Amino acid sequence: MTAATLTGPPWPAKFRAPKGARTRESILHVAVNLASLEGLQGLTIGRLAEELKMSKSGLFAHFGSKEELQLATVEMARQVFVEYVIHPALAEPEGVPRLWALCDRWVDHVESRVFAGGCFFTAASFEFDSRSGPVRDRIVDAMRTWLGILSEAVDRAQKCGHLKSGVNADQLAFEIYSLAIGSHWVHGLFGDRKAFSNVRTMILSRLRGLATSKCPRLPSQKVDRQRSLNRRPKQRS
């Protein structure tokens, strides 16, 4: 694996550094992808310096410690996630369209390999759930926010009259979350290329089952199959 393989598209344009530049941002781009492939705990100044072919002292100028590097990496991953998943979804009309866009973009960010190793935050969650300290706290904070956004979107979809009023917003958000990480798991482990279209079908089916007659029409699976062509192949360490 070379640094070049860790800096490709499709990150949102604002996070792409000029080729060859060794800015804090371009370093973190590689750090996020490396951590998504090899784990956040293995992300040391030494390992990153080796990957970037930089001196350790050069990296220390940006990050004073392993922990500082890990915190900056989590923060960069969070920003990319917000930009790629949350912002485009929030631009959709309130209610079920926005809720579905959140789910769809979330599945898409794994399918499109926005992070080279798949779902950065799911992997980091399971890696740090038995640890303590600021890195864990930052991951917990990001995940609590994300689950809250999903839950809020369910709640708004009910208030718009798109979903039945008896739906428990936190529970539905949890179910959607579980199906999505299940699909990441199946794809990551077994290389099951249908995992993403399958999980879209399951989430759509769940939403349709809870929808009222006022609910705008949800997309068909044909759209997803079309979109799933020309995906970035998974990189392996």
Added chain:
Amino acid sequence: MTAATLTGPPWPAKFRAPKGARTRESILHVAVNLASLEGLQGLTIGRLAEELKMSKSGLFAHFGSKEELQLATVEMARQVFVEYVIHPALAEPEGVPRLWALCDRWVDHVESRVFAGGCFFTAASFEFDSRSGPVRDRIVDAMRTWLGILSEAVDRAQKCGHLKSGVNADQLAFEIYSLAIGSHWVHGLFGDRKAFSNVRTMILSRLRGLATSKCPRLPSQKVDRQRSLNRRPKQRS
């Protein structure tokens, strides 16, 4: 964290080594718990020797390399999982009772901290999904077998006439799997003590929705609340 905190109950009796003994089995007991807390990739001969207060050469007599130690650790975790989750469930009557027992024991093994860090295999899956090599292959093999057992149990429950015939066994197994790892995630990250009873309720509700009139009665949630008392508290590194 000391080795003593990594060797407590509730492992099945056949895996408990005599106190103070440094058999291959007692070493692997600590190795599995350590890996479940700190990650399998961080499980080196040196790290384990430090935890056990043994010499590295003493450990090398048991395991010739880090990879051999990791493979033996995965194998031990697999055996414990089979003994704790699968064997007791297979003793239940075929059909929905056996399917439910598989789900219940699986949730229980995380709730009861059979592995100190929670769900050994879910964490190992996300840790190794972007890697290659024999350790990944062993994890994939174990997970494929487990998902197959769940799917087979759904299939048998249909053939017994307990579940509707239109149910897709692989899909329902995937949904159950996803909900379970979702509950591990919520509990591990947010310390949500209701995660386990909530996920039992969701799985039971899903099974009830697919059950025929021939399906034996499924348990109520009161049983779970009673059982969830006196659990082993989560250990942190």
